[in-house]
Amino acid sequence: MGNGAVVYILRSDPGLHSPMYFFLCNLSILEIVYSSVTMPKILTNLLSEDKTIPFLCCAVQMFFFLAMGATECLLLAVMALDRFTAICRPLYYSLVMSVQRCFHLAAFSWSSGLFLSLGQTAFIFSLTFCGPNVIDHFFCDIPPVLKLACTETYLNEVAIFSACVAILLTPFLLILGSYTQIISTLLRMKSVDSHRKAYSTCVSHLTSVTLFYGTASFMYLRPRSLYSLHTDRFLALFYSVVTPMLNPLIYTLRNQEVKASLLKTSKLIHLFCEKK
Template sequence: MAPMNQTSVTEFLIIGYSGIPELRSLLFALFFLVYFVTLVGNATVMLVLHKEPTLHTPMYFFLRNLSFLELCYSSVTVPKILSNLLAENKSISFAGCATQMYFLLCLGTTECFLLAVMAYDRYSAICHPLQYPLIMNKRLCQGMAAVCWASGSLLSLGNTTFIFTLPFCGPNVINHFFCDIPPVLELACADTSFNEVTTFVICVVILLTPFVLTLSSYARVASTVLKMRSVEGRRRAFSTCAAHLTSVSIFYGTASFMYLRPKASYSLEVDKLLALFYSVITPMLNPLIYSLRNKEVMAALRKLGGKMRFAPQL
């Protein structure tokens, strides 16, 4: 490849839904509804957890972080998807594509580590209840959350820089809903095998390490819960952990299948469907999974709703 042709692409065209133009209005309405529910749901959880003093505990501190993360995660992709559904010009600048990929990877990586931290919190609360306030003190919780966010930022910065320093000289059409790693790598005008191996190794570390830690924590939790004599105690412990396990299964399952499967089994349509699920649907589901099944959160929500209802009369 001649040097003059290196990195001549200044923008990309995103055409993830090009095969179904007649469904554009329906897709716009669907994505808009999902995005609205995501914003309202996660913002409500954040507000309730912030306003209710009884919920200022480590578990809800991490849940507040997760809700903020999901709100941002959805905002990285859905507004651009909505814009492309309405606009004739479906382009995104080279820098814009790199920025979108960075935040997508940053928030996804942070969520992997955050879910593992939340599993450790449940392990500490159930397996070491007497030492729990000392183990999960405020300083440690803030430090663990900071490490999750910092790790996500640094790992994603390196991976994104590694990809976008490749030469891109055309074509520039991304057959996807947003700038994700596999469809962007396909457009590079160079051998990307080293990038693919490096990305795979990074994804193994990011996905499997927290997943193993999460499973280890819940294996110990299950062992402890099964030894409890109180039926009500077992029910409450399993109920608390069930929500987290549901979220973990959805997120790790879809992300692992997408980034850790062999390239030979890569399917563009399956990839697009999975990407939409973990980047658009999962952020909407988490407030429902964690909140509607949680009596404390629902009680705090009703309490806050009552205060807002009678506020004008005060």
């Protein structure tokens, strides 16, 4: 509901039709899909005696889960690039972040996430699974599914680690480089209002980056000797459920423009209800 409200506000208010809010709208749509991939089945398992999932459904769940995770990594990097251009290169902002360029960057993030996930999922589910068939997890994530394989999984683990380095480390370095330049520029700013506005948008984005990258990196980039099913379940639940739930609060509570639009929308709804 929170992410849906953010999407509605950003699309209905013409004053929020800027590149920054375009990417935030993409992120909110992604978070809706991300949590919908796992939560319905988790809730069903909690409320029902039948806790099974068909083999094909498990593969489909993993595909969309990995796709949304990879896409979020890229979208967060694109959002950092947008902030870097707006703060460090303001004169070139409208040229660099044109409508066409924004659509291309968003399309690249979504298509790259889907393509990477398709390769990883196909590679994992091409293994032989001959029992046991109990996934010690909330959903079909990579580590618990790999533990059920009867064949050697070394190549899969190398492929997963390489993909994670590419999809986690490369965007993270881009974000780190962007914010190094942003912080340097903010320290030279003399305008208090510009400094406050840039600070509020950057803090929101950095909070999302820390929540998502912190848990996902620890989950997929740590050595095999440090794997713990209990820790994995907690981390997976955090970045697949808690983070998507917190993002609307993170971006609205610190953003004056979104809060103003939200207040205006709530007043319109209140007036409409009074007339009814």
